[in-house]
Amino acid sequence: MENTSLAHHLILAGLLFVLGLTGVLMRRNLLVVYMCLELMLAAATLALVAFSRFNRTMDGAVLVFFVITVAAAEVAVGLALIVALFRKRGTVQSDALTTLRD
Amino acid sequence: MIPFLADIDPVFKVLAPRPADWLSILPEIAVAGLSLVCLLQAMFLPKALRSLIPITARVGLVLVAIMALTNGPWVQPTDVASFAGLLRQNLPTDGVRMVFLLSALLTSFLAEGFLRERDAAVADYHHVLLVVTAAFMLLVQSNHFVTFFLSLETAAVGLYVLVGYLRRSEASLEAGVKYLVAGGLSSALLLMGIVLVYGALGAVPGVTDSLNFTQIGKTLAAQSVTHTISPLTLTGIALILGGVAFKLGAFPFHTWIPDVYQGAPTPTTAFLGTASKAAGAFTLVLLATGPFAPIAVKLAPLLAVTAVLTLLAGNLGALATTDLKRTLSLSGVSHAGFILAAVTAALVLPGVTAFGYDVEQVIVIYFLAYVIGTFLAAQALVSLPAVEDHRRPQLALRGLLRRSPLLASSLGFGIGSLAGVPPSVGFIAKLLVLTLLVSAKLWWILGAALIGVAISIHYYFSILREAVVRPTDADEELAPLEIPFGTRFLIGALTAASIIGGLFVLFGR
Numbered sequence: 270m271e272n273t274s275l276a277h278h279l280i281l282a283g284l285l286f287v288l289g290l291t292g293v294l295m296r297r298n299l300l301v302v303y304m305c306l307e308l309m310l311a312a313a314t315l316a317l318v319a320f321s322r323f324n325r326t327m328d329g330a331v332l333v334f335f336v337i338t339v340a341a342a343e344v345a346v347g348l349a350l351i352v353a354l355f356r357k358r359g360t361v362q363s364d365a366l367t368t369l370r371d
Numbered sequence: 372m373i374p375f376l377a378d379i380d381p382v383f384k385v386l387a388p389r390p391a392d393w394l395s396i397l398p399e400i401a402v403a404g405l406s407l408v409c410l411l412q413a414m415f416l417p418k419a420l421r422s423l424i425p426i427t428a429r430v431g432l433v434l435v436a437i438m439a440l441t442n443g444p445w446v447q448p449t450d451v452a453s454f455a456g457l458l459r460q461n462l463p464t465d466g467v468r469m470v471f472l473l474s475a476l477l478t479s480f481l482a483e484g485f486l487r488e489r490d491a492a493v494a495d496y497h498h499v500l501l502v503v504t505a506a507f508m509l510l511v512q513s514n515h516f517v518t519f520f521l522s523l524e525t526a527a528v529g530l531y532v533l534v535g536y537l538r539r540s541e542a543s544l545e546a547g548v549k550y551l552v553a554g555g556l557s558s559a560l561l562l563m564g565i566v567l568v569y570g571a572l573g574a575v576p577g578v579t580d581s582l583n584f585t586q587i588g589k590t591l592a593a594q595s596v597t598h599t600i601s602p603l604t605l606t607g608i609a610l611i612l613g614g615v616a617f618k619l620g621a622f623p624f625h626t627w628i629p630d631v632y633q634g635a636p637t638p639t640t641a642f643l644g645t646a647s648k649a650a651g652a653f654t655l656v657l658l659a660t661g662p663f664a665p666i667a668v669k670l671a672p673l674l675a676v677t678a679v680l681t682l683l684a685g686n687l688g689a690l691a692t693t694d695l696k697r698t699l700s701l702s703g704v705s706h707a708g709f710i711l712a713a714v715t716a717a718l719v720l721p722g723v724t725a726f727g728y729d730v731e732q733v734i735v736i737y738f739l740a741y742v743i744g745t746f747l748a749a750q751a752l753v754s755l756p757a758v759e760d761h762r763r764p765q766l767a768l769r770g771l772l773r774r775s776p777l778l779a780s781s782l783g784f785g786i787g788s789l790a791g792v793p794p795s796v797g798f799i800a801k802l803l804v805l806t807l808l809v810s811a812k813l814w815w816i817l818g819a820a821l822i823g824v825a826i827s828i829h830y831y832f833s834i835l836r837e838a839v840v841r842p843t844d845a846d847e848e849l850a851p852l853e854i855p856f857g858t859r860f861l862i863g864a865l866t867a868a869s870i871i872g873g874l875f876v877l878f879g880r
Contacts (some may be wrong), residue, residue: 286559286563286815288560290556290559293552302552303551303552303555306559308558309559309560310558310562311562311605312563313416313562313565313566314558315567315720316563316566316567316570317569319574320566320569320570323574324574324581325574326579326580326581328517328569328574328580328581328582329569329570329582329732331517331746332516332517332569332574332582334563334781335520336520339520339521339558340527342524342528343524343527343531344556345557346528346531346532346551347551347555350531350535350544350547350551351547351548353535353538353544353754353846354544354545354547357541357544358540358541359387361586366548366549368541368542368545368546368634369542369545369546369549369629369634370630
C-alpha cells in the first residue's frame with residue numbers, strides 16, 4: 270500500500286473497464302460478452318475500493334458489498350437465459366440471434 | 372431501532388430509522404409484501420384455487436393505489452428526507468406512484484390470459500412484476516446513490532426475467548438475452564459514473580457523504596461558482612446520464628428497443644414501455660433538477676439535442692417498420708423525446724408551468740395518458756395470436772372490425788390516445804408539453820415535436836387502416852373473437868378514463 274497511489278489504482282480500474290467494454294462490443298460469443306460485462310463491474314468495484322481507501326470514507330466500501338450482490342443476481346438470471354437459449358438454438362453466438370427483425 | 376447497536380456506537384442513534392420513516396414508504400412495503408403473498412399462494416393453495424393468485428394481486432394493487440391517493444404519512448406535502456437521507460419524497464409522489472401501480476395492474480390483466488394460453492406460470496410472473504413495481508416506486512424517491520443503484524438493479528434483473536419469460540419461445544429468449552446484454556452494459560456505465568462522482572467529490576474537504584444527492588448538489592453548486600468542477604466529476608455525470616438515457620430509450624441508446632419490445636411477451640412489452648420508461652423519465656427529472664441542477668447550463672443544450680434526435684429517430688424509425696410491435700416500440704421512443712423536451716424546458720426556464728401544472732406534474736399526466744393508450748392498444752394485440760407470428764405480423768389485424776368491433780374500437784382509442792387525437796387525454800398531454808416548449812422559447816424542439824406528431828399520425832393510422840378498412844376474404848380472418856367480460860369492462864373503463872381524464876386535467880383546477 271505504501272508504494273501505490275490513487276492514480277495507480279484508477280489506471281488499473283480504467284484499463285479493466287475499457288477492456289471489458291471492448292469485449293462487450295467486439296466479441297460474438299455471448300458467454301464471453303457476459304464475462305466482459307462482469308469485468309466492467311469488477312473494474313468499477315476496484316475504483317470504488319480505491320476511492321474509499323484514499324478518501325477515508327466507508328460508504329464506498331459498503332457499496333461494494335451491494336454491487337457484488339447485484340452482480341451475483343444478474344449472473345444467476347443471465348446464465349439461466351443464456352442456457353435456455355442454448356438449449357433452444359444449440360449456439361451462443363450473437364450472430365445467430367436473428368429471429369427478431371423487420 | 373436496534374438498541375444494542377445504539378449502545379455500541381452513538382452514530383446509530385442518529386442514523387437508525389424512525390417509525391415515521393417506515394410509514395413514509397408503506398405503499399412500497401405493501402407492494403413488496405403482496406409479491407410474497409403471490410409466491411406463498413402458489414406454494415400452498417390447491418390447484419383448483421390457483422386462479423385466486425392474480426385476483427389477489429389486483430385487489431392488493433387497487434388497495435395500495437387507494438392508499439397512495441389518500442392523505443397519510445406516506446404522502447409528504449413538503450420535501451422530507453427519510454432513512455437518514457437515503458430517501459426523499461420531492462417529486463409529486465402520489466402521482467408517480469399511480470403511474471407504476473396502474474401499469475402493474477393493467478399488465479396483470481393482460482398477462483393472465485396470455486400466459487394461460489401459452490402454458491406458463493401465472494403466479495411467478497405476478498411475483499416478479501410486483502417486485503419490479505416496488506423497486507421502481509423506491510427508485511424515484513431515492514436521494515442517495517446506494518438506494519438509487521440498488522432499486523434500479525432490482526428492477527432491471529426482474530425485467531430480464533419478465534422479458535425472457537416464455538422459455539419455449541425463441542423470440543422471447545432472444546429478446547431476453549439482448550435486453551440482458553444491453554441492460555448490463557448500461558448498469559456498468561452507470562456504476563462507473565457513480566464511482567467517479569463519489570471519488571471526485573469525496574476528496575473535497577467538508578464533504579462527508581459524496582453519494583448523497585443533497586451533498587452532491589451543494590458541492591457542485593459551490594464548485595460551479597468557482598469553476599473548479601473536475602473533469603472526473605463531469606465524466607461521472609455523463610456516464611450516469613448515459614445509463615439513465617438507456618433506460619428511457621433516448622437517442623443514441625434506443626437501438627435495443629425494437630428487438631426487445633418485439634420479442635418480449637406482449638404484457639411485458641406494455642409494462643416495459645410504460646413503467647420502465649416512466650422510471651427512466653422520473654429518474655432523469657430527479658437527477659437533472661436535484662443533484663445536477665447546478666450544472667443545468669451545461670446539461671440543457673445536451674438534453675435539447677438529445678430530445679430533437681430522439682423525436683426524429685423514433686418517428687422515422689416507426690415509419691420504416693412493418694411489424695406492429697416494432698412500430699409501437701419506436702413510437703415509444705418518440706414519446707421519450709417528448710419527455711426529454713419537457714425536462715429541457717424545466718432546465719432552461721426553472722419553474723416553467725403549463726396551464727398551472729409544473730414540469731413534474733406534466734410528466735405524470737403524460738405518462739398516465741401514455742399508460743391508458745398503450746394498454747388499450749395492447750389489449751387488442753394480446754387477443755390476436757397472429758401478432759406473435761413474426762413472419763407475417765402485418766396481416767394479424769386484417770378484418771378486426773368484423774371479427775370484434777369492441778377490440779377494434781379499443782385499438783382505435785388506444786392509437787388515438789397515443790397519437791394525440793383531440794377527445795383523448797393523450798391530446799391534452801401533448802398540448803401541455805408543447806405549451807411548456809413555447810413558454811421556454813425552445814423553438815427548435817417545438818419544430819421537431821410538431822414534425823414528429825405529423826409523421827406519427829401517418830404510421831398510427833396506417834395501423835388502424837389495416838384493422839378497419841383493408842378487405843379480406845379468408846375465413847380464418849373473419850372468425851368472430853370471444854371477448855371475456857373482464858376484458859370488455861376493462862376496455863370500457865380505460866376508454867372512459869381516456870376521455871374524462873383529459874377534461875379533468877384541463878378543467879379540474
